[in-house]
Amino acid sequence: MNLFKTGLLMAGMTALFLAIGAAIGGQGGMMLALLFAIGTNLFAYWNADKMVLRMAGARQVDAAAAPEYYSMVERLARQAGLPMPKVFIVDTPQPNAFATGRNPENAAVAATTGLLRNLSPEEIEGVMAHELAHIKNRDTLIMTVTATIAGAISMVANFGMFFGGRGRDNPLGAIGTIALLILAPIGAMIVQMAISRTREYAADRGGAEISGKPMALASALGRIQALAQGTLNPRAEANPATAHMYIINPLTGRGVDNLFSTHPNTANRVAELTALAASPAFRSSAGAAAPRGPWDEPASPRGPWG
16 A cells, blocks of 8 residues: 555656646647656666765765674664665764665665664664665665656746746646646645655564564654754755655654655654554564574663663
8 A cells, every 4th residue: 555655646746747847838848847857867866875875974884893783784684685785874963864775786774873872772773674674665766766856846847937838738828837837846845755754654664574673663763753853963954855764854853744744753653563563463473583683682771882
């Protein structure tokens, strides 16, 4: 159902983009808009991961630089049946994490120093399993495509306000065209955020299945939400377009789901995970989970690194 909703929302956003092209230049404008969308998405497909990591100020680490963190990601990737992603750390006190990459073979996960210092090992494991679920579900590609189309809609709409909308085969007329050019970017933003919220619920479930510990992820979400509200993430504030990629909104803590929220309400996510943990089907499947590792041991209050 989540995949169906995502496909439906993406189809709606694409139709909106083509409608803008038609309003600006008729059938020819629609074809140009389609070509423009394809071109921007191809660029994003090959470069979005590098751009996101650079904007976040992420630095790559290996088994020697961060042995506990790296080995935990390695074990979870193996449990998920994924290739080992590149592993990054973002130096910021705000606890958060994200994943990026065009496919599982070219993926990366990043955790902030605030996450690694403030959460227990089991909570960190739940968070990183969530990010690996994004990779497994190819959400990083989906969100890159939707963000690119949303940006292209805004760009084309701004162009049309000055140069377009006077085509003879435009069925909307001047007033209809102006209304479309104003409302389309808002509609695209709403659709993009709706897709983001849908994919977060799917990644929560996928992460719980990878780690076998839905309540650890639920606990991590609550703790990240509480700490992130009062901790500034300067890189994220400077690049708000990347906010939807984090496990919790790094810009602001919203109390309810709404049209302009990039993330579901954290309480709703915790409730979903709690229901999942209590379901007989999940408990029976979790019994066959991979062997426990050293990260399953209790952590000190200051985190796994002390």
